[in-house]
Structures are given as C-alpha cells and as structure tokens.
Amino acid sequence: MSARPGSKGQVAIVGYAHSDVTRHAGRPLGALAVDTARAAIADAGLTAGQVDGFVTSALFPTAGAHAAEDGVSLVSADWLAQRLGGSPRYVAGFQGIGQIPGSVALAVNAVASGAADYVVMHRALHNPKGSYHANPMRTAGGAQQWTVPQGFFGPLSMIALPYNEYLQRYGASRETTAAVVAEARKNGARIPWSYWHDRPLTTEEYLAAPLLSDPICRYDCDIPVDGVAAFVFTSAERARDLPHRPVYVAGQASSAPPRRRLPLHWPLDDIMAGGTALAKRLWEQSGVSPADVDLPQVYDGFSPFVYFWLEVLGLCPVGEAHRFVLDGGIDSDRPGALPALSGGGALGNGRMHGIPQMLECYLQLAGRAGERQRERATVGVACASSPHFGGAVVYSTAPR
Template sequence: MVDRQPFRNKVAIVGYGITTSRRHADVPVGSLAVETADQAIRDAGLTRAQIDGVATGTSMPAYGSDRVLRAGHGFIDAGFLMEHMALDTSWSYDDVSFPPALVRAVQAVASGAANYVLLNRTLHNPSGRYNSFTGNAAAGNTQWTAPYGYVAGTSGIAMPYMEYQQRYGMRREHMAPLALQIRRNVQSIPQAYWYGTELTFDAYMNSRMISEPMCLFDNDIPVDGGGSFVITTAERAADMPHTPVYITDWGLVQNTYRPVPGTLGSLDAMYEPTRYMAKKLWNRSGWKPSDVRVPQFYDGFLPLVLWWMECLGFCGAGEAWQVVQAGRIDPKGGFPLLSGGGNLGWGRIHGIPHVLENYLQLSGRAGERQIGDATTGISTYSVPGLVDSTAILFSSDRSS
C-alpha cells in the first residue's frame, strides 16, 4: 500500500533565474542573488510585491578562518533578500543549502503560510587559496586533520572512493566516461563555467591528483554563481506563463551516521541510512527507479553520482561504474544522467543545476538538449548519508 505524502504535487516550480558561473565575479554575490531573484520573479509573471515568502541556503564553502564574512558578500540569507529587495513577507527560512530549503518552502506553500516563495542559493568563491588552513593551532576535530593536510571534503571522499574501487574492481579510467559526458552536456549551456571547454580522456587521466584517487576533474570548481526559483500552489500555477513542474515527493536522511574524526565515513556508513531513506521514498511515492526519466544526481565530487545511483536502487551495489561505460548516459540515450551538466559542468553552486535541469526538462524548456518524454525526474544533494542528504522527485503531471 502506498502511503502518499500529503503535499504530493500540491506545489510547483513556476519560474527560475540563473547567473553565469564565474571564477570570481566583478560584483558582490549579493548583486548576483538579487539579479537571479528578479529573473525568477519575472519569469513567473510576478512582481516583487507578490512575493510573500523567502527561503535560502546559507552554508559556505570551507573558507580560511581569517575571512570576513557577512550577508551579501560571503553568503546570502533570507534577511538580505528581504531587505535589499524590499519584500513584504509572511514567511522566511534559512537552511544549510538549497535543496533542503526547497522542501521546507513546499511545506510552507502547501500549508498556506505563503503564496509565492522565492528560493535562492548563491555561492561565493573568495580570493586567495581555497580551503586553506590559516590558523596557528588545530583544536577539536581539526587536530586530527589539518596537521596532515586534510582541510577539504575531497580527502574525506577519497577514502570511501578507494574502498569502492578495491571492493568492486573499478579503476580511474572507468570514471572518465562520466566526467567527459558531463563536460559535453554543458557545451549547450552558455551560463555554465565549463561552457566552451571540452575535456578529453587524456586530459582527465593526466590531471593532477588532489587526494588519491581523486583527481582535479573529480571535483567541482569553486565559483561565484547561483540561481533562484519561485514556487506556488498547483492551482495558482495553472494560470501562470510556463508549464508548472510539481514537487511529487522527497526524502531526507534522518538516521545519519557520525563519521570518525578525520573522515567522512566508510562506504557502508554512507549507504545504510541512504538506502533506508530510499526505501521510504519509493514506497511513499509509488514510483520505482525505472519510472524516472530525468536523473540528476549530485556530483560535487564525482564518486557521489555512483553512490547515489546504487543507494537509490537504480542499479545494484558495485554496478554504477559499469552503467556509465557504454554510452547509455548520453542525453539522447536510455539513461540521460546529469544532462544539465551538474556541478562538474556549472561549478560549485551546490544543488541548483540538478533542480534546474528537472524544471527545464519537465516544463519543456530545455531547448536543444530536450529529452523526449521528460515527465518525471529526480535530483539529489550532498554526500549520501549525511544530515543534509536530500532526494526530490518531480513530475509534469499533477495526477501522477
């Protein structure tokens, strides 16, 4: 028996705005956030005066401890947008990142707390060396990491990635087809960071190691950039300019694990809570993995794509790396994985590209990369098993 989510298909995305990803923008990120917010509002056929809810993702990449951070410069929160856009809101919310904030905003709209919610996620790449540790002492958990060069998530992913390779017989060259396909996918997206720059097999294999076996192109590149969306009720969406895309269901990891200091956890530690979340998601939605036409799995670190595929049941354990080998993941193939370019194509703007591609495909607005029969989709966010791990199902059919 399907125990359906009470908010199922009651809320829809009705507009979006996106900025071009830049290594370092020539304006503060606050300006980028307002720019995409206004784009999304106009795209939805609305005005600022009609926005009565705001939700944002506010967590920042790992900056050095000497960076001065304030809203509009280091990060964007709801308060900044409400103040600088003169929004008269009845509801606002800040979360760790955009996908979890989207879930809470759906609940707000469906419950009547707000009519039109503006969602924003804007990331800042400060000047100077990224993920540098500038302190003269390492306290708490950093005493086990910083003195040994572990100051970034790449090191935490490298360990379970090596475990995955050893357990299932994968080699680095088996990841290359996915990296190359993602790069090809953004060649039709001018706003993406890697637009206009192809990636070859030799370039991938010869790229420098960041944390073995994680090479340079297994990581998204830090950028200034982000995007905005507007959501409202399905009833209001029916009268708006573009085909609405409904949020059908979602899963949030709740029984997360606590990694040993100096790690992001073992492969099994990541899989167990995520598989439990997936079981509930498929049971509640009545969907199965084969029902999904637009798969957009989080790729801030490339191995995460494989782990999300396996945790959610799109293939068996240890099989995801084999799925990407034979050309099936091409946008015109049977499994158009990350057709929107993901973070590996756009740069580090967290879950924005994954939700954006679902919206564009399911609303029929993806242009030359439009997937046939794009009526259902999924986006995921974060490292599987962590507290902010999120999976969201989308549909273009309200009755689905």
C-alpha cells in the same frame, strides 16, 4: 526534513532565473542575487509585490578562514527579502547539508500550509579571492589531533578514502571515472551560463591531471564559482493561471545525521547504508519507484558521488555503477540511457551545489530546455550532496 504528506503534488515551480557562472563575478553576490530573483519573479508572470515568501540555505561552503558576510560571501533569505520590497509573510533559512532539498521543503511547506502564496527560493554561491580552502590553523585539538598531522584533513581526503574503497572493492579504475567527468563536462559545455561553456574534457586530459589526494585529481572536484539561481513556488491551483507549464514537487527526503567514526571519516559502507535509507524514504514519500524515473540528476560535487547515487537509488546494482557508466548507461546522447548528468551537474557547471540538478529537472519537465529538450521527461529526481549526508527531490509533470 520532509515536505508535508498532504502537500505531495500540490506545490509547483512556476518560474526560474540563473545568472552566469563565473570564477569571480564583476559585481557583488548580493547584487547578482537581487537581479536573479527579480528575473525569476518576472519569468513566473508575477511582480515582486506578490511574493510573500523567501527561503534559502545561505551556507558558505569553505573549509578556509574566509569571512561570512551577508550580501557579499552569502545571501540569506532575510537579506534578499529586505531588498526586494513587498510584505513577506514567511522568511526562512535551511541549516544543514543538502541545502537545495532542504530549501525546497521549506518552500513547499510554506505554500501547502498557507504561510505564503508565492515563495522565491534562491541559492547564491561565492568564490572568495585567494585559495578557496586557505586555512591559518597551526594546531589541532580534540579528535583531529590524531588525523590532521597525518594529512587527513579537508574534503579531498574525506572523499578519497571511500573512493579508494570503491575502486578496490569493485574493480573500478580512474579510467572508468574519466567517463563520468567527460559526460558532465560534455553536457555543461552545451549550457550558455555554465563556467565550462564550450569547454568539454577528454579522457586523456582527465588522466593527465595531477592527483590532489590519491585517487582524487583536479577534475574530480567541482570548481568554486560565483553564481545565483532562483525559483518561484506556488500552489498547483494558482500555477494554472501563470505563463509556464508547472513542475510539481512529488516528494522529498533528507538524510539522517550520519555516523561519525572519526572526523571526516566516511566509510563506504556508511555512505551506502545512509543513502539506501534515504532512497527508501524518498520512494515512499513520493509514491514513485526507480522504474518511473526517466530524468535522474545525480549529485557530482565529487565524481565518485555519481557511482554512489546511481546505486543507492536503485538505478543499477550495487558495485556495478562504474561498469554501467563505461557501457554508456548515463550517456545523454545515447537512446535508452539514463541521462544522469544531462544538466552538466557540478562538474560541468561549477560549484552551484544541487542547483544544476534541480534546474535540469525543472527545464526538462517544463519543456523549456530549448535545443537540449528531451522527448521523454515526466519524472525527475534531483540529488544533493553525498547520499548519506544530503537529500533528493522528486519532480513530476503532473500532480500525483
């Protein structure tokens, strides 16, 4: 899904709120979502009665056997709209991967088409008690009968194969990936609501962690959490009368359905081909180029995604991302570097999907990042999921 061509730069984010990110919250997820949405609406200078649109992606991202219960393990747009009152005219949910870009497109299209004047977009993530991926499956049928018995099952194996391909093809190593994770944790440690607040990670700690699915270790994976974020969208015209500097949505692109050679099998070439096609649509739809982007926020639910996104976006040559990172190319404290994980990402905040990327773009471009505010931040890109299986949004400080 893409935002309507006529909506480019005509819809803006005008407020936000974010809960603390914890392993297990002391309150139900639905209660957190209601409070966070109310805080975002107030931050935008509005009342709940003025909000007439609600969108989200309510996917509960576990491969285990946990129950999906609205208001408990997920929070749908319908559930939230019913509890905030008012008279919503537009309520919708995005179905698919790349939840944040898909939800942003719904919000933008609703405002641009006149279906709603003020839209709350939220994302609520839940970490169930017990093992996150606990699965009672005892037999495997269909195509999985050929892979599951050999241990090729679940997200860790899914990413371990293309990561191995990358390491072997381009001469990368786990020592270079340690720099990715350390950068994410360094920046996440600076953010008050982050699960990893005040807890950076050293290269030595990363390399000492046990492997889960060679070459993936514990710190290559974002940690499951409870947390909620909400954003308020409206037209560029209405945004002028609200208290905060608006951040405009300049363009959005989502990936096409990926190739499926085997269940969960993501060959590196397929990831890169799908991501390159997505990036081409993103630049065409937004009217910007990689050279215009001074605030890239790449997705890092698994650390190798950072390499893949840097390369498909054209921010460094193919096969060179690991060297680019090792040379300080994404060090947010280094002048002239691309701060690709300055918001901490998923590795530095917790499994909030693409929220950390979107939030960093909003805070920096709105001039609301506080002590972390960067001097030059005019065009940001927020990515979500894998390049061939997700999406990205371009944000700008000015209508384009």
